[in-house]
Amino acid sequence: PPRNWRLCRMKDAGALQGIICPGGDWDARDWLTRTEGSFRARERNRSDTAAILFTGGTTGLPKGVELSQENITVSSHNVSYSERSIETDRALCFLPFNHVFGQIHIMNATIFSGGCLELLPAFDLDRVLEILATGRITKFFAVPTVYLRLLTLDGLSERLAGVRYFFSAAASLAAEVVREWQERTGRPIYEGYGLTESAAAVTYNHYLRHRIGSVGEAVPGVEVEIRDLEGRRVESGLVGEICIRGRNIMTGYLNNPEATAAVFWEEGWFRSGDLGFLDPDGYLVIVDRLKELIITGGENVYPREVEEVLYARPEIQECAVIGLPDREWGERVVAFIVLIPGHSQAPEDLKSFLRARLSPYKVPKEFIVVRELPKSPAGKILKRALKRPISGYGNKR
Numbered sequence: 001p002p003r004n005w006r007l008c009r010m011k012d013a014g015a016l017q018g019i020i021c022p023g024g025d026w027d028a029r030d031w032l033t034r035t036e037g038s039f040r041a042r043e044r045n046r047s048d049t050a051a052i053l054f055t056g057g058t059t060g061l062p063k064g065v066e067l068s069q070e071n072i073t074v075s076s077h078n079v080s081y082s083e084r085s086i087e088t089d090r091a092l093c094f095l096p097f098n099h100v101f102g103q104i105h106i107m108n109a110t111i112f113s114g115g116c117l118e119l120l121p122a123f124d125l126d127r128v129l130e131i132l133a134t135g136r137i138t139k140f141f142a143v144p145t146v147y148l149r150l151l152t153l154d155g156l157s158e159r160l161a162g163v164r165y166f167f168s169a170a171a172s173l174a175a176e177v178v179r180e181w182q183e184r185t186g187r188p189i190y191e192g193y194g195l196t197e198s199a200a201a202v203t204y205n206h207y208l209r210h211r212i213g214s215v216g217e218a219v220p221g222v223e224v225e226i227r228d229l230e231g232r233r234v235e236s237g238l239v240g241e242i243c244i245r246g247r248n249i250m251t252g253y254l255n256n257p258e259a260t261a262a263v264f265w266e267e268g269w270f271r272s273g274d275l276g277f278l279d280p281d282g283y284l285v286i287v288d289r290l291k292e293l294i295i296t297g298g299e300n301v302y303p304r305e306v307e308e309v310l311y312a313r314p315e316i317q318e319c320a321v322i323g324l325p326d327r328e329w330g331e332r333v334v335a336f337i338v339l340i341p342g343h344s345q346a347p348e349d350l351k352s353f354l355r356a357r358l359s360p361y362k363v364p365k366e367f368i369v370v371r372e373l374p375k376s377p378a379g380k381i382l383k384r385a386l387k388r389p390i391s392g393y394g395n396k397r
Contacts, residue, residue, distance in 0.1 A: 001047045005011045006043075007177075009040060010300075010362075011181060017232070022109060022201075027032070028212050032347070033084060036273045037277070042318065044069055045069070045169075046068060046069050046070035046073075047065070047068050047069070047070065047251065048068060048072070049066045049068060049251065050064065050072050050147075051067045051072065051103070052064045052066055052067070052254055053065050053067060053098065053099070053100050053196050054098070054196070055195075055196050055197075055246075056099070056170075056376050056378060056380050062251045062252030063254070063256060063259060064253060064255070064256075065196045065250045065254070066251045066253070066254055067104075067198050067199050067250055067251055067252055068250075068251050069197040071247070071248050071249070071251075072104055072108060072199055072248055072251060073244070074199070074221060074247045074248045075105075075108075075109075075198070075199040076108040076112040076115045076200045076205075076361060077112065078110045078201040078219040078220060078221070078222070078248070079104070079105050079108075079109035079112075079200065079201050079341060080112050080113040081194070081220070082201070082204040082206075082219055083139075083165065083167070083190070083204075084207065084268065085109065085110065085113035085115055085285060086110075086113065086114075086115070087113065087114035087115060087164075087304045088138070088140070089104060089113065089115035089116070089138050089139050090115065090116045090118060090133070090137055090138050091110045091111065091115060091116070091117055091122070091126070091134055091137070091140075091141060092117075092118050092119075092120070092137045092139070092140055092141070093106045093107065093110075093117055093119055093129060093137070093141060094120035094122055094124070094128065094142075094292070095141065095142075095143070095378060095379070096123070096377050098379070099170075099196075099197065099267075099378040100195070100196045100200050101141070101143075101169045101170055101194075101200065101378060102378070104199055104200045105167075105169060105194070105201070106141050109262040115139075118131060118137065120134075122149055123142075123146060123379075125149065125302045126250060127369045129159060130333050132159060132160060132162070132163065132213065133159070133328060134162075135161065135162035136162065136163065137162060137163055138162065138163060139163070139164070139165045139166075139167070140160070140163045140165070140166050140167070140169060141167050141168075141169070142167075142379075143168065143169065143170040143171065143178070143378065143379030143380065144168055144170070144172075144174075145318065145373075145375060145379050146378075146379065147166075147168055147173065147177060147181060147189060147380070148177065148317055148318055149317075151160045151177070151180060151181065151184070152317065152340060152341070156184050156185055157184060159184050160185055160187075161276075164187075165190065166181075166185075166187060166188070166189045166190065167174070167189070167190045167191070167192075168189050168190075168191055169191070169192065169194070169251055169379070170213065170360075170368075170378050170379055171380055171381065172191065172304070172309050172379050173189060173191060174245060174307060174311035175194045175213040176214050176308065176311045176312045177189075177311055178191075178213075179212060180210050180223050182212075184270060188210055190204075190205055190207075190210070191205050191215050191216070192204040192205060192215055192216060192218070192219075192313070193215035193242075193284060194217045195274075196250075197249065197250045197263070197270060197272075198222075198244055198246075198248050198249055198250070198272075199248045199249075199250070200271070200395045201219050201222070202218065202219065202222055202224065202244055202246075202248070203215050203216045203217055203218050203222075203224065203284045204216045204217070204219050205283075210255055210330075211283055213285060214279070214283040214284060214285050215283075215284050215285070215286055216283060216284065217281075217282050217283055217284070218282070218284075218307070220245035220259070220384045221246055221247055221248075222244065222245070222247075223243055223244065223245045223246060223270065224242065224243070224278070224284060225242075225243045225244075225245075226238065226240040226241070226242060226243070226276065227240050227241050227243050227265070227269075227271075228240050228241070228247060228280055229241065231265045231266075236277070236278050236279065236280055237277055237279065237280070238277055239275055239276065240275065240276075240277070241271055241273070241274070241275060241288050241290060242272040242274045242275070242276045242284070242286075243265060243269045243270060243271055243272065244272060245267070245268050245269050245270065246351055247269045247278055249268070250270075271326060273289060273290050273291060274286060274287075274288070274289055274290065275287040275288050275289070275290050275293070287302050287305075288302040288303055288304045288305075289306060292322070292323075292383060294321075294322070294323030294331050294333055295323070295330055295331055295360055296323065296326070296329045296330060296331045296333055296361055297329045297330065298330075299359075299361045299362075301323070301333055301354075301361065301362050303320075303321035303322065303383075304321075304325075305358070306321045306333065306335065306354070306358065306362055306363075306364065307319050307320070307321050307361065307365065309353075309357050309358060310335060310337065310354075311356055313350065313353065314340075314343070315339055315343035315344065315345055316337050316338070316339065316340070316345075317339060317340045318337070318338040319335055319336065319337045319338070319371055320335070320336045320344040320382075320383055320386060321333060321334070321335050321336075321364065322334055322336070322383050322386050331363075332365045332366070333361075333362065333363070333364045333365055334364055334365065334367075334368065335364040335366070335367050335368070336368045336370055336386055337367060337368070337369055337370070338369075338370055338371070338372060338373060339369060345367070345369060347367055350367060351363060352389070373386070374386065
């Protein structure tokens with residue numbers, strides 16, 4: 001970045017602590033109380049770096065993503081346009097602004113459309129319900145784990161009576177969860193697809209042609225292709241790596257030219273690391289993360305497929321499926337599950353349920369009941385943490 005680039009240091013609660021500068025850090029309290037008016041706006045080019053946001057680190061170490069002025073402007077416009085945002089909207093945000101969902105999709109797009117934000121430093125169920133009870137919130141943004149928790153509440157539709165729009169990001173929602181939400185509230189949960197590297201918006205699942213199980217079509221000015229691992233475009237309906245091109249794609253990883261080069265094909269096509277396919281109408285369906293693919297006994301298992309079936313069980317609140325090293329199979333399929341309070345789980349019943357819906361090699365060889373799943377500050381399940389020694393995580397079944 002430029003020599004005079006400033007980075008913000010934040011406390012865990014989200015409060016500004018300091019400004020990191022080449023000549024020495026500034027104390028935030030001192031900086032905010034300056035009164036001499038020595039600051040002035042500077043002209044910037046659209047390609048100049050406007051923000052450095054770090055990837056979630058769910059499958060590896062976080063990387064700093066340099067997003068340009070143009071990247072952020074394009075995505076803020078696309079989110080506002082896709083969501084039909086208006087100046088009378090009032091959005092509730094409890095997600096961190098150091099994450100692309102909180103900063104660009106919620107904050108920037110709401111300000112861009114002239115709406116209002118109500119902020120909470122973190123998700124607090126009681127406080128969220130208290131604010132929703134006022135009836136002033138019209139847009140609600142959350143991650144899948146929050147929607148799963150809300151579904152455990154009684155009188156859900158009445159609690160959410162004033163909200164016209166619900167959106168989920170950070171990870172794809174299981175189709176069964178979306179259906180249950182719509183049955184209980186009479187309103188859909190909208191989804192899209194995006195990454196830190198794409199400044200959020202890549203696809204959006206429409207108002208009028210909303211398809212459960214899909215993350216929608218490419219937003220204006222963004223192209224999506226499915227390619228194999230050699231970079232060849234594959235036919236509609238076939239699974240491959242999701243590749244993206246557009247004015248929303250990052251300029252590169254901070255001080256990491258090797259990693260930057262590794263995620264681009266020729267002509268600016270960004271390799272997302274996610275697996276998916278396009279249906280005949282151009283709707284994108286997410287299959288899984290490429291790095292999370294399990295190879296057991298020579299067969300490919302997509303964890304998301306197994307998780308979708310597990311979410312159909314009434315006793316399961318959350319789940320995560322991973323592959324663990326196995327001498328015989330190479331990797332064995334293991335499911336971590338969080339039970340809804342007051343419910344129990346019979347392993348043999350669960351295995352029978354899965355065998356009736358999945359190929360035998362996809363059925364987990366172990367079920368581990370845990371009180372909660374490890375998550376990032378943005379609410380993503382950290383599967384890499386589950387691959388550490390599992391003693392103390394819960395009960396094996």
